[in-house]
Amino acid sequence: MSWIYEPWPWYVAGPMITGVMLLLIYAGKSFGVSANLRSMCSIAGAGRWVDFFNFDWKKQSWNLLFIVGGAIGGFIAVNYLTPHESVAISESTQAALQELGVENPGSTFLPDKIFGAEALSSFEGWIFLIVGGLLIGFGTRYAGGCTSGHAISGLSNLQLPSLIAVVGFFIGGLIMTHLILPFIL
């Protein structure tokens, strides 16, 4: 059972994600997490101003339960199944990050420089997280799905729109990683 405490390789994680998608399909639902962001807008009362949020979010309440489960899973994994929270990223990635001033890259799941207490005590740190979140929320609904809805569910169903969306994900990701992060990190 010691393998459970080690980082899980891709060939375990990938098939398990397919399994999650199939369980939801078997339940008559579909795997797409970003729909929850729209539900949350509706629950917060956004339908009063914008008609897009006047929909029966209760039909999506199963999906909200799914992400609550996801949060519980994260809690279990990090507290009971992960004795050493370090990420074995490649040496070249580590070197690139050190050059950008990220200390001990890979020693924890997340860089303190973006998510740590110091980032939260600076104006720039807040702006970074806020702009990132806005892009995710706006972009994912504009594209009609995120990594789960398009990259996994959509590509599994051979949907050309999903392939276009995934190409977009990579255009945005490559621009951010190579052209923008070096200046703002």
Add this chain to the structure above:
Amino acid sequence: MKRVAYLAVGVIFGIVMSKAEIVSWYRIYEMFRFESFHMYGVIGSAVILGMIAVQLIKKKEGKTIKGEQINFSDKNKSIPRYLIGGTLFGLGWAMTGACPGPMFVLLGQGVASIGIVIISAVFGTFLYGAFRNKLPH
């Protein structure tokens, strides 16, 4: 399916996202630098198995747990919305290292600052809703 079942499937999802380090900002950064096979293996194997499974379900006319026929709906044809929307999402994904699933998993891990990302992602979705009539689709 009972409510607790969705919760349970979510728990599996959260554990996999955590144990395979998919929630790690570093893994996303590394992926966009093409310096590791890990994330490509995760997404690639999930998609290839998913394609096989979906084809089988269609061919065998698979049923849901309630005995209803499983239907896969086709996504509307368009280029601008998927390309522009996808690119905007990609920018945010590489910035925060989180997509809409992992951000909730990270919250469960006790990462308080991801709460800022979640709240602004909800607001970003609101902004899309407010301006969607003015955007090319």
